[in-house]
Amino acid sequence: MTSDIPVEKLNVDEARAELADLARRLAEADDAYHRKDAPVLSDADYDALKRRNAEIEARFPDLKRADSPSEKVGAEPAEGFSKVRHARRMLSLENAFDGEEIADFDARIRRYLGLTEDAGLLYTAEPKIDGLSLSLRYEGGDLVQAATRGDGEVGENVTANARTIADIPERLTGAPDILEVRGEVYMAHADFEALNARQSDAGAKTFANPRNAAAGSLRQLDPSITAARPLRFFAYGWGVLSAPLADTQMGAIERLAALGFQTNPLTKLCNGPEEMLAHYAGIEQRRATLGYDIDGVVYKVDDLSLQDRLGFRSTTPRWALAHKFPAELAWTRLERIEIQVGRTGALSPVARLTPVTVGGVVVSNATLHNEDYIAGRDAKGSEIRGGKDIREGDWVQVYRAGDVIPKVADVDLSKRPEGAQPYAFPATCPECGSEAIREEGDAVRRCTGGLICPAQAVERLKHFVSRGAFDIEGLGAKQVEMFYRDEVLPIREPADIFTLAERDAQSVSKLKNRDGWGEKSATNLFAAIEARRTIPLDRLIFALGIRHVGESAADLLARNYLTWDAFESAMTNAQVDDGPEWENLISIDGVGKVMAESLVTAFHQTAERNSIDRLVAHLTVEPAQPRGQVDSPVAGKTVVFTGTLEKMTRAEAKARAEALGAKVAGSVSKKTDLVVAGPGAGSKAKKAQDLGVETIDEDAWLALIGA
Incomplete structure (x- = not known):
């Protein structure tokens, strides 16, 4: 269940649940958009979901999922084309929606590079074309390969189709020996309308919009069909180069234009956020x-040497x-308010709406988050929406700006029905009848029923089989609910999943004979479960559903910890606020006290620990692999930075260390291998000295890593 409360007011459980829902819906949208060329969300809706996901991850970094939308680019390549592994990944872009975020972007870059506010910093600004990303590889001046973005790592080979596009040169003069040109395939409005008219006259399928038409045309298995479609191409970047195109982004774009590529004439050099925003407005x-369609403006640091220093996140x-x-916004009627109960017992109110179209998508539900939001106040008692409460029958404004289930942004009191009563939030769980209490400091009311x-x-089991966890094909939310209620082959805890086939074999009432099942579907489910008996360590840890532990x-x-045995032993032996295992746990950069307490508590509660042990007895847990280079001088070492660099x-130092395979810790412990201490180093440097941990200065660090 997603929420509409400001991110800073979400608690951990609500954030975790919303991230799971966002990951699922965005994955479905990516598949529909990138592989099927049939979007299920408008661009604005999709961007809003991605933004909400990013905001929650920034507020709760520990909850970031393994299948996080922020870690994904596009979707897996479609079947029917050979695959192309990009020599340099094709990444997506971080999104922003207002002037304040543009100023923050500039400030972040300056902080990262150590630049003052008055230091010169130029950006290019260009329209963001709403089309299909394409990478063109030239060798010796000849076009040898064209590939779609795919999932960023692997795309589809559409070379024959790309050769039919007039804007794409087949031969370059004066280009680097190896040149990957990247840009966007699109269709102009006039060409789109003419194409749809021809399709209609021929009794063929028409396209929903120019982007769909461009994507569908480029990804035809028959190149002659692509050749008959009016596709165009704007170049805006590059991948692998044997020699630089220029020293600046603008210079490189001008070089691409000189080589014969179409580049956008609205690309402009801007000096700081004010000029960037002015160009955006224009x-x-x-x-x-x-x-032609655009959905925004892209800003890039102009100096390519600064781009190199800034580098990349995982996908941007x-x-x-x-x-x-x-x-976009829309108004509709709130027909009724329903309560749903989540995995942690949170009671979440949902508005059931008279269906309305918002940004091209029909909306019939909206989240109301909690009783305070319905009453027109935030968790601290301050007014929101001018203090207007929300009642059944109200005429409400729906705003899709980051929520899978949109939010109710406002209420029109002039249209409130006579006799409409303030909503009375339930004090008992609608599912089990247990008391629902709201603890001090908590924004939500929770069922006290626990396992009963x-x-x-059911929600805990759904979490266990979710995409970021065990991701068992054929065992989705609907099947989990069925098996939980089943009296013959019940699944009441995760370990039950891995005994299902054995119990089915011994049962008279076989799964294959049930409604909705057959021999093939039952066999496929058992095979999918069997395939998940071997599971990566990170997926297992996430699947356990421990509070505050996201992907x-x-x-x-x-x-x-690298192995299950090491992790399990550490959690078993750790005592809150005491002992070396506790110290090692909280020294991990990114693990705070709240998460550490939750982990240790989970492994010390008898019922939960027994459930974990019963599960692991059925599994083979794959060790984790440290990220980054494995042959660098700091690979595998735990490094602490302290003082002023x-x-x-x-x-920048942390990102560089992790890219080289080091682990960056936030505090010094016996397991620390190296402390990099700058001027002003205090207690961490002293503790390193007391523990005999090697300590070096910044110059020695740079020499060590060869920077």
Whole structure:
């Protein structure tokens, strides 16, 4: 269940549940958009979901999932084309939606690079074309390969189709020996309308929009069909190069234009956020007259040497940002309010709406988050929406700006039905009847039923089989609910999943004979379960559903402990606020006291620990692999940075260390291998000295890593 409360007011359980829902819906949207060329969300809706996901991950970094949308680019390549592994990944862009975020982008870059506010820093600004990303590889001036972005790592080979596009040169003169040109395939509005008219006259399928038409045309198995479609191409970047194109982004774009590529004439050099925003406003005003679809403006640091220093996150470059155009609003009737119970017992109210179209998507549900939000106040008692409460029958404004289930942004009191009563939030669980209490400091009311509450038990099982966890094909939310209620082949805890086939073999009432099942579907389910008996360590840790431990935290723990035995032993032997195992746990950069307490508590509660042991007895847990280079001088070492770094920022130092395979810790312990101490180093440097941990200065660190 997703929420509409401001991110800073979400608690950990609500954030975890919302991230799971966002990951599922965004994965479905990616598949529909990138592989099927049939979007299920408008661009504004999709961007809003991605933004909400990023905001929650920034607020709760420990909850970041292994299948996080922020860690994904596009979708897996479609069947029917040969696959192309990109020599340099094709990444997506971080999104922004207002001027404040553009100023923050500039400030982040300056902090990362150690630049003052008055230091010169130029950016390019160009329209963000709404089309299909394409990478063109030239060798010796000849076009030898064209590939779609795919999932960023592997795309589809569409070379024959790309050769039919007039804007794509087949031969270059004066180009580097190896040149990968990247850009966007699109279709102009006039060409799109003419194509749809021809399709309609021929009784063929028409396209929903120019982007769909461009993507569907480029990904035809028959190149002659692509040749008959009016596709165009804008070049905006590059991948692998045997020689630089220029020293700046603008210079490189001009070089691409000189080589014969179409580049966007609205690309402009801007000096700081004010000029960037002014150009954005100008492009937005001209948007309807451009003749092709754009969905925002892309800003890039112009100096390519600074781009190199800034580098990349997992799926986005630090030096670029997409400033997207805003989403949409709609008004409709709130028919009734229903309560749903989540995995942690949270009672979440949902608005059931008279269906309304918002940004091209029909909306019939909206989240109301909690009783305070319904009453028109935040968790601290301050007014929201001017203090207007929400009642059944109200005329409400729906805003899709980051929620899978959109939020109710406002209420029109002039249309409130006579006799409408304030909503009375339940004090008991609608699923099991247990008391629902709201603890001090908690924004939500929770069922106290625990394991006796079927809703909580079912939601925990759904979490266990979710994409970021065991991801068992054929055992989704609907099947989990069925098996939980089943009297013959019940699944009441995760270990039951791995005894299902054995119990079915011994049962008179076979699964294959049940409604909705057959021999093939039952056999496929048992095979899918069997395939998951071997599971990576990070997925297992996340699947356990321990509070405050999201996918990002599970991955972090796996990379630090590496094996299940080491992790299990550490959690078993750790005591809250005491002992070396506790000290080692909280020294992991990214593990705070709240998460550490939750982990240790889970492994010391008898019922939960027994459930974990019963599960692991059925599994083979694959060890984790440290990330980054394995042959660097700091690979596998635990490094702590302390004091002031003078030649790079702390963020840059940490990113560099992790890229080289080191583990960066936030505190010094006996397991620390190296402390890098700058001027002003205090207690950490002293503790390193007391423990005999090697300590070096920044110059020695740079010499060690060859920087």
